[in-house]
Amino acid sequence: MKDTSVSHSDLRGLPADKVRAAIRSGDYAGHTAGLAAGKLQCNLAILPEVYALDFLRFCQRNPKPCPLVGVGDTGDPMLPTLGRDIDIRTDVPKYRVFKDGVMAAEVTDITDIWQDDLVTVALGCSFTFENALLRNDIPVRHIDTGRNVPMYRSNIDLTPAGPFAGQMVVTMRPIPQAQVEEARQISARFPQAHGAPIATGDPADIGIADLSQPDWGDAVEIKPGEVPVYWACGVTPQNVLLAAKLPLCITHSPGHMLISDVAEDAETTILKPE
Amino acid sequence: MKDTSVSHSDLRGLPADKVRAAIRSGDYAGHTAGLAAGKLQCNLAILPEVYALDFLRFCQRNPKPCPLVGVGDTGDPMLPTLGRDIDIRTDVPKYRVFKDGVMAAEVTDITDIWQDDLVTVALGCSFTFENALLRNDIPVRHIDTGRNVPMYRSNIDLTPAGPFAGQMVVTMRPIPQAQVEEARQISARFPQAHGAPIATGDPADIGIADLSQPDWGDAVEIKPGEVPVYWACGVTPQNVLLAAKLPLCITHSPGHMLISDVAEDAETTILKPE
Numbered sequence: 001m002k003d004t005s006v007s008h009s010d011l012r013g014l015p016a017d018k019v020r021a022a023i024r025s026g027d028y029a030g031h032t033a034g035l036a037a038g039k040l041q042c043n044l045a046i047l048p049e050v051y052a053l054d055f056l057r058f059c060q061r062n063p064k065p066c067p068l069v070g071v072g073d074t075g076d077p078m079l080p081t082l083g084r085d086i087d088i089r090t091d092v093p094k095y096r097v098f099k100d101g102v103m104a105a106e107v108t109d110i111t112d113i114w115q116d117d118l119v120t121v122a123l124g125c126s127f128t129f130e131n132a133l134l135r136n137d138i139p140v141r142h143i144d145t146g147r148n149v150p151m152y153r154s155n156i157d158l159t160p161a162g163p164f165a166g167q168m169v170v171t172m173r174p175i176p177q178a179q180v181e182e183a184r185q186i187s188a189r190f191p192q193a194h195g196a197p198i199a200t201g202d203p204a205d206i207g208i209a210d211l212s213q214p215d216w217g218d219a220v221e222i223k224p225g226e227v228p229v230y231w232a233c234g235v236t237p238q239n240v241l242l243a244a245k246l247p248l249c250i251t252h253s254p255g256h257m258l259i260s261d262v263a264e265d266a267e268t269t270i271l272k273p274e
Numbered sequence: 275m276k277d278t279s280v281s282h283s284d285l286r287g288l289p290a291d292k293v294r295a296a297i298r299s300g301d302y303a304g305h306t307a308g309l310a311a312g313k314l315q316c317n318l319a320i321l322p323e324v325y326a327l328d329f330l331r332f333c334q335r336n337p338k339p340c341p342l343v344g345v346g347d348t349g350d351p352m353l354p355t356l357g358r359d360i361d362i363r364t365d366v367p368k369y370r371v372f373k374d375g376v377m378a379a380e381v382t383d384i385t386d387i388w389q390d391d392l393v394t395v396a397l398g399c400s401f402t403f404e405n406a407l408l409r410n411d412i413p414v415r416h417i418d419t420g421r422n423v424p425m426y427r428s429n430i431d432l433t434p435a436g437p438f439a440g441q442m443v444v445t446m447r448p449i450p451q452a453q454v455e456e457a458r459q460i461s462a463r464f465p466q467a468h469g470a471p472i473a474t475g476d477p478a479d480i481g482i483a484d485l486s487q488p489d490w491g492d493a494v495e496i497k498p499g500e501v502p503v504y505w506a507c508g509v510t511p512q513n514v515l516l517a518a519k520l521p522l523c524i525t526h527s528p529g530h531m532l533i534s535d536v537a538e539d540a541e542t543t544i545l546k547p548e
Contacts, residue, residue, distance in 0.1 A: 049327070053326055053330070053348075053393075056327070056334075057330075057347070060330075060342055060345050060544075061355055061544055062544070063542045063543075063544060068334055071330075071334050073436075081335050081433060159544060162347075188541065195541060196541060267465070267469060267470060270335055270336070270337060
């Protein structure tokens, strides 16, 4: 583990490249919520090339939980389409390393374990549409109360590809009834970040027994007049990767995302070469 | 070649599955413009699995000319995410078969040359946003005059992946000045079909010497008060595939597209399993 000397509040308001520099140097290894405002943040999956074609097919077939925003060349740790000088071995605050589907380590740098056959896949994350909801005065309970978003296993089957299959993980945000349609329209503008909700209302409809018992994250209160609204969640691909028991697979640690240079509202997630 | 006994006008107004049935049986081998209204039509690239990962990376990095809408399993000719019972060996009216970058044959059925290592990649096409322009009373000159859309090689560099690289091919449609912004907004709603224009105005800005001399298709008149508007074109990936001189590569013939069951305005291009 790096010795971390910079706090989250020190980084607030800094541009993406400065935040990544603090992460790369080892000065910061915390979560990235609220940092580099306006820039797309990414879920991360790094896996051996032999699995990459099937994983890209899986993401293409399940675009709501797995919105593809960047793919690296085999063995190349740089991600030029997502940002200037992004080195995926050092530029994420915290990584989880899985072997045969079991977590083997949580680290702040993967330079030592990088291999020539690894392919980096970056997927959009919910920060993007949450920021848009907040900008439009739609409350986001877990942010307002300083918690992690509640996540649930649903019974919604994913479209399989090769060894990758399973059910969708969803997040839940309670939205005032009168704002549900607006929340749908706003999030639908961000297909690179899970897009429109996948369900609203009764959790039993999508196989969730008890909203007060999330599978990950923290339960949040649903106030009178609010409706639970469910979005596809970036934990889905992580779960699917683990279930496939790849010999090696590296992800970000929850909340510790890759910060890109791509604007959240860009038409595509691909930066032009300089 | 199949003996074709059904005309384009016989098929107008029929649902997608009936049109595909006429194509599969060999009764129809013509172009698909205006057929199965409201359904997404697709550009097609079929290539050996060994090139598929790089080609998917190429499409992900160049989403405007190469909007990925479906990918088949290796060796499997069925495309369940795009439609019921789509067999890519028989359900496209006309195919072009390329060997080492040279056209070897134009055929109406590829059952005899299908291989266990082939991967089908389907990409969105401009019919989708043209239909939306027409519905909004924005004129589309080449359709109004019964011509093929004019296509031009531009100097816009593509983002390379493996053996795939080159410059973007663009289409041009003259749009009345007062409707250019509306045309932009309408086409931007269809990222699965090339999205918003990539340029407007002076052709020299994107390396086109003479609009009256298209590289493919037919020149169209630009009337006083109209502005040339350029969109990314689905000929781009075909060109790039040919330049890569793959030992085998199969595409649709121009205008002879795969008709899917996916609604043109669907949030994603992935059908749910039945």
